[in-house]
Amino acid sequence: MAEAFLGAVVNEAVAKVIPIAAEQISLAWGETLGMIEAFLQDVEEKQTKNTSVKLWLERVEDVAYKAVDVLDEFAYEILRRKVEIRNQILRKVLDFLSCNNSILFRLKMANKIKDILTSLDDLNNLASQFGLQQRAIDHITPVTAYGGPKVETISSRGDSNIVGRKHDVSKVVNLLVNPKDKQVVSVVPIVGMAGLGKTTLAKLVYDDLNVQRRFVRFWVCVSDHFDVKRILKEMLEHFTDDPISIPQNKNAMVEKLKQKIEGAKEGKDQIKYLLVLDDVWDVTEWEDLKLCLEGISTNGGNGVIVTTRKEDVASTVQARSDQWHQPEKLEDEECWSIIKERALRDSPISHELEPIGKEIAKQCQGVPLVANVIGGLMSKIELSPRAWLEIQRSGVWGSPESVLKVERVLKLSFDRLSSPSLKKCFAYCAMFPKDYCFKKEELIQLWMAEGFLGTSMAMVDNGNKYLNELLSNSLFQNVTRDTCGNILTLKMHDPVHDLSLSVSKFDALIFRKNSTPITNECSHIRHLNVGCDGESLP
Structure with a gap:
């Protein structure tokens, strides 16, 4: 990399x-x-x-x-x-x-x-x-019309056109509403490889109307560091923006959450809660968290969704495999639907391009992230059989392992970014922790301070262009906008963050609490990041 x-x-x-x-x-x-x-x-x-x-x-x-x-x-x-x-x-x-x-x-x-x-x-x-x-x-010729209607259509797509996940949503909702283990807190792990859409599925369940009616809902991105106090703190932040009012010890946090959830009854006989723990890698403190969660509400039927790539994590949090959910890969036609929407938008497809596009869709092997990224990449190239055949015959499809395929397809998207400066802007994002919520204006200012946007009066314009190109290549996601449609915040998908780490570790030294620095030789370091408890100091 x-x-x-x-x-x-x-x-x-x-x-x-x-x-x-x-x-x-x-x-x-x-x-x-x-x-x-x-x-x-x-x-x-x-x-x-x-x-x-x-x-x-x-x-x-x-x-x-x-x-x-x-x-x-x-x-x-x-x-x-x-x-x-x-x-x-x-x-x-x-x-x-x-x-x-x-x-x-x-x-x-x-x-x-x-x-x-x-x-x-x-x-x-x-x-x-x-x-x-x-x-x-x-x-690569730089993409034109940055910020115009073409780019806006892509980045505002969000999760509005999720393909092939209705059955998965119904199954997970059913496991929450009718759990097989009949515990005070029933856990549903969503297990699968990178890029399969575990987080997207969890969001669809979280926003399901049946779930909204039955549960007080909490969402916590766990990522690399499983910290019980941080999870409880983020649950309490659902009820208040005042950090001073949040207790500092676990027992007090549990009591406070119990009071807040009881206060959310709104005329119902019982109130249940749903906690989503997204992107879990380590569960050494799981039993501690489980005791806390059982103390919050003694009523049965409370739920926890855990998204993870690791089956040993799933078996730790839920011993019953019939309470797990493993999303299936998409059908080839569903992958083609994603690619077609990203690559063509409203343009009609010619009879020459469609068979090539369907062959590309087959090579995605049912991984939605791959289809999404390839579609974004294809939106940058000409609508010609020659250009599409180049993608189809690309070496990124050579690996039999699907996880490697995700990494290689993302790498292809990185390789084809329009300028070296843009590649450096992307690599710089590795200095922030996974699931970090980037503020658009802040990120552009940081790029500017690093000298990635040149020295002319057009630095802010360059920053906006770069950000829009990263969005249109699916290297950013979860965009929030103001009422005028201007971008406010955005995030990186976990495999994309892994890619940014891979391309930046040659000159970056990154410290996290209780972790090993991610680097090669210290003599090559030009950026240093020291983070603690999910905070980042770029």
């Missing part, structure tokens, strides 16, 4: 050469960096695990970042001198100083540039020795 991110870094270095006044630098540096980029394309296609090539990649990253830093120094020096020249009163003095400074600056930069060019030549020679070949680089 790191090769594609390095390609973005190298590409950025090439782009920064262009505005520099020194023509010699542009020619020599741009040519050698371009050769490196062509070698990276071969590494990406081969997906090599060769140790020597991996070390070569690390050296490429070091040199590419040094190149970017030197070019930033050039840009700063040019800007500084322009500001000095504008001061008419001190112009003669500054001209004199500038002459001396210019000589020193040129000597300093000449040595740095010489070192980098030498390193680049060495890297190109090593690449050839490792058997890497220079591949033609397929630069």
Whole structure:
């Protein structure tokens, strides 16, 4: 995964050469960096695990970042001198100083540039020795009409057109309303592979009218860290926005929840609650949570839905397998329906494209996330048999494992993002925890601060364009909007977050409470994140 991110870094270095006044630098540096980029394309296609090539990649990253830093120094020096020249009163003095400074600056930069060019030549020679070949680089044409009706239609689709899940919703609702275990708290695990739509199914159940009438509902995203106090706290936040009023110990939290749920009866004889624990990986504290949940309400019929990829998690929270639900994969025709909606929208489909599209749908192997992402990718390419056949024959379909297929299809979508800067914006999102609710304006400001959006007055416009492209490629989801349709918040699907971690770990060090840092070598770190209890400090 790191090769594609390095390609973005190298590409950025090439782009920064262009505005520099020194023509010699542009020619020599741009040519050698371009050769490196062509070698990276071969590494990406081969997906090599060769140790020597991996070390070569690390050296490429070091040199590419040094190149970017030197070019930033050039840009700063040019800007500084322009500001000095504008001061008419001190112009003669500054001209004199500038002459001396210019000589020193040129000597300093000449040595740095010489070192980098030498390193680049060495890297190109090593690449050839490792058997890497220079591949033609397929630069994707940037998507036009950002923010226009085409993009808005995609991102506002949300969960409104969920395909093939009515039976699943009915079954899970029935397991909640008529549980087989007759416990005070009946647990229904929803188990399945990445991209199968477990969270989407849980949301459909959560919003079902029968469920709304019977239960006081709570939703908690657990993700990597199963913390009982945090779960109880988030349940209490359902009733209040005032954190001061929330007790700090578990017994008091349980009593408070009991009071609040009893107060929600609204004339009913009994009140039950439903807790959705989304994306559960570790249940070492499950028995502790279960005791707390039983203390909240002694009336039978309370429910817990647990979504998880792991069957051992499901068996821990619910011993009866007949109380589980494992969503089936979609039919090929259902996958084709998703792809067609994303790729074509309201455009008619030609008789030449339909059979190709149906073959692509078969290769999705019933995984809705794959169909959704492929459909988004196909919306960016021309409506021609040649372009669609290229997708059909892509190497992403080679893996027999469906989970790997999800990762590879997502990777294909990442590879085809329209610019290196956009790839860096996407990778930066790994600095936030899973299920993090991104605020649109805040995210654009952070991208801007990192220098991913350029230095012109159009930085905010660039941020909006990038965000819309990530949305249209299904790399963001769960969009909320204001009354005018403007994006307020959005989230990442878990497999997409996994992808962002994969492409960013080459230069990011991420600490979570009670977790191992996700990184390769600390010497390559350019971003540091320290998070605790679901909080992120990018």
